[in-house]
Amino acid sequence: MKRRSFLSTLGLAASTAMLAAPAVQAADLESVSLRLKWLPQAQFVGFYMAKAKGYYEDEGLDLAINPGGPNLLTENLVATGADTFGLSGGTDSVFAAIEKGLPITCIGISHQETPFVFVSKADGPVQEIADFKDASITTWFTGANYVLFGMLAANDIDRTDMNIQPQQVSVTPFVDGQVDVVTATRYNEYYTLMQRVGEENLKRFVPEDFGVSFPRDTLIVGNDFAAEHPELVQGFMRASVKGWLDAFADKEAAIDLIMKEAPTLERPHQEFMLDEVEKIMLAGAAAEQGLFTIDMDAVSSAHQILVDYDVLGGPIDLEAAFDSQFIDAIPSAERLPE
Amino acid sequence: MAGAQPVARRFGAVLPLLKGVVVLAAVLLAVELLVIAFDIRPYVLPRPSAVLEAILRTPAAYRDAMVRTGLETLLGFGAGALFGIWIGIAFSRLRFLRETIFPIFIVSQTIPVIAFGALVVMWFGNTILAKAVIVFYLTFFPVTVNALLGMRAVDEKQVQLLRSFGASDREIMRKLRFPTALPHIFVALRIASALGLAGAVVGEWFGDTTGLGVLLLQGMYAENMVAIWASILCSAVLGVAFFAAIGLAEKRIVFWGGESA
Numbered sequence: 209m210k211r212r213s214f215l216s217t218l219g220l221a222a223s224t225a226m227l228a229a230p231a232v233q234a235a236d237l238e239s240v241s242l243r244l245k246w247l248p249q250a251q252f253v254g255f256y257m258a259k260a261k262g263y264y265e266d267e268g269l270d271l272a273i274n275p276g277g278p279n280l281l282t283e284n285l286v287a288t289g290a291d292t293f294g295l296s297g298g299t300d301s302v303f304a305a306i307e308k309g310l311p312i313t314c315i316g317i318s319h320q321e322t323p324f325v326f327v328s329k330a331d332g333p334v335q336e337i338a339d340f341k342d343a344s345i346t347t348w349f350t351g352a353n354y355v356l357f358g359m360l361a362a363n364d365i366d367r368t369d370m371n372i373q374p375q376q377v378s379v380t381p382f383v384d385g386q387v388d389v390v391t392a393t394r395y396n397e398y399y400t401l402m403q404r405v406g407e408e409n410l411k412r413f414v415p416e417d418f419g420v421s422f423p424r425d426t427l428i429v430g431n432d433f434a435a436e437h438p439e440l441v442q443g444f445m446r447a448s449v450k451g452w453l454d455a456f457a458d459k460e461a462a463i464d465l466i467m468k469e470a471p472t473l474e475r476p477h478q479e480f481m482l483d484e485v486e487k488i489m490l491a492g493a494a495a496e497q498g499l500f501t502i503d504m505d506a507v508s509s510a511h512q513i514l515v516d517y518d519v520l521g522g523p524i525d526l527e528a529a530f531d532s533q534f535i536d537a538i539p540s541a542e543r544l545p546e
Numbered sequence: 547m548a549g550a551q552p553v554a555r556r557f558g559a560v561l562p563l564l565k566g567v568v569v570l571a572a573v574l575l576a577v578e579l580l581v582i583a584f585d586i587r588p589y590v591l592p593r594p595s596a597v598l599e600a601i602l603r604t605p606a607a608y609r610d611a612m613v614r615t616g617l618e619t620l621l622g623f624g625a626g627a628l629f630g631i632w633i634g635i636a637f638s639r640l641r642f643l644r645e646t647i648f649p650i651f652i653v654s655q656t657i658p659v660i661a662f663g664a665l666v667v668m669w670f671g672n673t674i675l676a677k678a679v680i681v682f683y684l685t686f687f688p689v690t691v692n693a694l695l696g697m698r699a700v701d702e703k704q705v706q707l708l709r710s711f712g713a714s715d716r717e718i719m720r721k722l723r724f725p726t727a728l729p730h731i732f733v734a735l736r737i738a739s740a741l742g743l744a745g746a747v748v749g750e751w752f753g754d755t756t757g758l759g760v761l762l763l764q765g766m767y768a769e770n771m772v773a774i775w776a777s778i779l780c781s782a783v784l785g786v787a788f789f790a791a792i793g794l795a796e797k798r799i800v801f802w803g804g805e806s807a
Contacts, residue, residue: 247764248755274672277753278763279663290671377766380589400769404589471604472761472773 237270238440243291245276245425248469250481251395252295253462258451260465267443286430287312293444298424299510300351300519306529307520311431314530316445316500317507318425319485320492324352324393326359326413327382327401334388335411337363337418343388346375351422352391358420358513359413379404389413395484399477420513421492421506438534445534449499449543456486456545490545498543502532563790570786574598589771597775607761612780615758618674618746619739619788622681626742627735630686634693634731635724644694655687659745667752677749677757684745685738692734696727725800732796739788747781758784 244252255273258264264271274291276282282296283305295318296302302314326347328334334343340360347353353372360367375390379397382390383404392398401410415421427448434441455462463478493503507530514520535543574594580586581593588596601608637644663680670676700723708718750759758777765773 243753246767247760249764249767275753275755277751279660279667279751280753378769380769383589396768470764471607472600472764472776474768474770474773477768477770 236268237265238268238437239270239272240292240440240444241272241274242444243274243276243280243282243285243294245282245295245297247275247277248273248466249473250463250466250478251425251485253466253482254452254455255295255448256451256465256469257455257462258447261451261454263447263450264444267440267447269440269443269447271444283310283312283428286428289430289432292430292433294428296426296428298351298426299422299507300354300424300514302426302428302529303511303514303520303524305428306524312428313431313434313528314426314428314502315434315441315532316427316448316535317423317502318427318500319488320423320490320494320501320503320506321488322355322415322420322422323395323424323488324355324391325398325415326356326389327392327398328389328411328413329385329405330409330411332388332411337413338365340389341365341370344371344373344386345389346373346381346387347391349374354513354517354519355415355420355422356391357517359415359418361516362419394488395481396477398484399480420509422510422513423492423503423506427500434531442534442537445500446538449538452489452499453543453545455482459483494543496540498538498540500535500543502530502535504530504532563787563794566786566790570782589769592772592775594775594779596772597779600772600776601779608776608780610756611758611761611777612784614674614756615743615746615750615781616784616787618677618749618757619681619742619784621674622678622683622745623685623739623742623788625678626682626685626738627689629682630689630734630738631693631731633686634690634727635697635719637690637694638697638723651687651690654683659684659748663749663752666749672753676752677746677754680749681742681745684741688734688737688741689731692730693727696730697723699730700726728800729796732792732800735792735796736789739792740785743781743785743788 242255244255246252248256252273259271259273281301282291282294283301285291286294286296287305287310294312296305298319299314299317302312305312326345328339328343333339337359345356347356356372357367360370373387379390379392379400381387383401390397390401392401398410398412427445429441429444459479459482462482463475466478467473467475489499492501492506494501504526508526511520511523511526515523577591578594581591633647637648659680662683666676666679666683670679704722705718708722713721746757747759747762750757751763754760758781761777761780762774765771765777
């Protein structure tokens with residue numbers, strides 16, 4: 209960071225010397241990056257929107273958006289300083305990072321409720337949660353499994369002798385009837401299922417209906433950066449919120465933007481994704497308080513599940529790991545669609 | 547038929563490429579007919595025409611991806627081939643080197659590239675260099691092994707003959723040993739080109755924005771079979787091009803006809 213401030217001082221000195229007015233503004237921008245949890249898609253379009261409209265520049269940020277990938281851990285990249293901000297896996301990955309002692313803090317939560325659901329066929333053997341007992345179930349063993357365990361436990365179903373298998377990339381085993389219950393994110397796999405099976409033939413089991421919630425897609429920042437540049441963190445949040453509200457207000461433009469970023473994507477799927485993401489981002493506490501609200505009740509309920517299942521060695525300091533000051537500094541009215 | 551000779555030779559030079567394209571087209575046509583005939587569902591196997599249509603809908607995206615992945619492969623493959631030939635020759639000359647370094651090479655090759663890839667990206671970041679290193683890692687070994695094998699395939703009687711004419715070690719290397727090894731080296735280059743392409747695609751699965759690996763990943767995430775096959779098809783075209791280019795080089799360089807002639 210020292211070198212960075214030295215460089216910006218140098219830049220400032222140089223531009224003052226040149227007395228070139230337009231250059232001053234460019235030199236003042238702080239170079240920062242946002243690491244996403246996956247490749248460009250509508251799930252992240254608000255950030256692209258904020259960048260395209262110059263909202264980050266208005267806050268003094270020259271922001272680069274770096275895509276994620278299957279083998280990248282956003283928390284690690286932010287902790288090492290390779291990236292300034294990150295949109296990481298979710299509350300679960302933040303807990304794990306804090307437990308490992310990584311110097312990061314969550315400054316906002318994007319997906320207010322569990323972004324995935326469990327799906328069975330409307331005419332299949334699984335009609336209610338009790339039917340899970342004798343069903344063959346696949347789920348992701350990267351967090352979703354604990355949501356499932358939590359749902360089962362909340363309904364007094366003993367999972368020890370159940371048939372729960374890790375889910376691979378494809379939902380085809382479910383479509384073909386080899387599996388009774390499949391896990392699907394509301395914005396991606398569920399779309400594929402709708403295409404192949406038809407929405408009317410699907411039955412959804414929403415974790416929230418069974419007393420379990422798992423907020424995901426967490427915005428994180430490195431502790432050093434936040435301590436040194438609180439005003440830039442504040443600016444990043446302000447610009448991101450504006451970008452997202454613009455994306456919701458003009459979805460056509462938002463999808464255009466993402467299709468420009470990744471032209472091989474399927475437009476109808478991206479449109480569906482944006483609609484679903486909007487619902488998830490404005491659900492729960494965010495419905496009242498606005499985008500990126502950190503709902504500590506939901507966070508602690510997710511935390512409790514992971515403690516109960518010994519995924520975490522013990523409780524972590526949630527107050528330190530989740531810092532609402534930046535997002536709360538933006539009035540709720542400015543964080544909600546008109 | 548003497549006049550037809552140069553034409554035939556020129557045709558012979560582009561023959562591998564032409565053959566590849568014709569075979570690819572025939573396979574695509576056969577698949578198209580099969581899909582229609584057996585009414586295969588599109589999410590099991592899409593019609594090749596639908597795949598081609600997807601490519602033509604956003605040609606720039608696929609072209610950029612092919613250029614990027616091709617460049618990564620070319621860089622890594624070039625470095626791997628040169629290093630492999632050089633170290634293979636060194637191994638054949640220096641027993642000490644062969645006995646100490648070669649086992650390390652073998653151990654290095656037992657590490658799956660997907661595990662190694664994560665490391666490379668941490669070291670080199672999301673640069674084209676990182677992908678080139680992965681390609682290098684996959685290509686240098688087969689070239690080394692075959693270069694060493696080729697160097698040892700030399701008939702000792704020929705070496706003695708040259709020596710009796712007063713040839714130096716350097717001349718024997720240039721005029722006898724290296725040319726003898728060349729056909730073996732080219733076999734390895736063919737293998738390495740396909741391996742290298744796979745390495746470049748996998749290397750792109752660590753947070754990149756362009757390349758066939760990225761398109762493949764995006765297709766897999768959305769279970770978009772057409773997109774998956776479109777990137778597979780582009781990879782195949784790239785692979786055929788590399789393979790043909792090596793065949794062409796072989797025809798020119800090993801003009802006397804080697805193993806594969």
